[in-house]
Amino acid sequence: MDAPITLSGAITFNISNVLAALAVLHGSGVSVDVIRNGISTFHPSATQNPGRMNIIDFVTFKVLLDYGHNVPAVKAIANTLPHITKVQKTPVVHRTGNRLDESIKVLGATLTQVYDHLIVNDADPRQRDLGETPELVRTDALENWLSVNNLEVVCDPYEAIDRAFSIGDLIVVQIDAMSPMHKRVMEHFERIVGTLPTMMLSS
Secondary structure, three states: OOOOOOOOOOHHHHHHHHHHHHHHHHHHOOHHHHHHHHHHOOOOOOOOOOOOOOEEEOOOEEEEEEEEOOOOHHHHHOHHHHHHHOOOEEEEOOOOOOHHHHHHHHHHHHOOOOOOEEOOOOOOOOOOOOHHHHHHHHHHHOOOOHHHHEEEEEOOOOHHHHHHHHOOEEEEOOOOHHHHHHHHHHHHHHHOOOOOOOOHHHO
């Protein structure tokens, strides 16, 4: 059965989700035809499943939008990334401020195992001063061998997205507020893809 939400099997955690859904639906007496239709028409798009592995093709590179903001989420996404690109991977990430220092810092260590260039913003400072949370992520990332030249703190999440587009390759945007962040990415899409030759747009 074709299940687009798994990206041809690349998104392994969605294979688990699909199998769980199939079991529940079958056990509830839903017909095979209804199950097949639902699974085969459900895509990881910003319209059908906003903020969950939404991949936007910019022709020469891709952007992935996902809510994943903790260590298990980073590790899960890491298994998918090699199926999307073999080149440099740059995330725009943040950590929620009302977490323990150690919980915030360990994210930095995990990110160094997955990405080539890191942009940390402060989309959700909560009980901390602006810039305090990304500095904790930055500190642990540097302690785990990510070069200072490949690590940036840009507190404003929208400026951080803009910065990532100057780097290119695969950009992974960790979503905090889906609608405005998606809008910012699509503004870049219009700017970049809209200026490409028609031949490239149709390829």
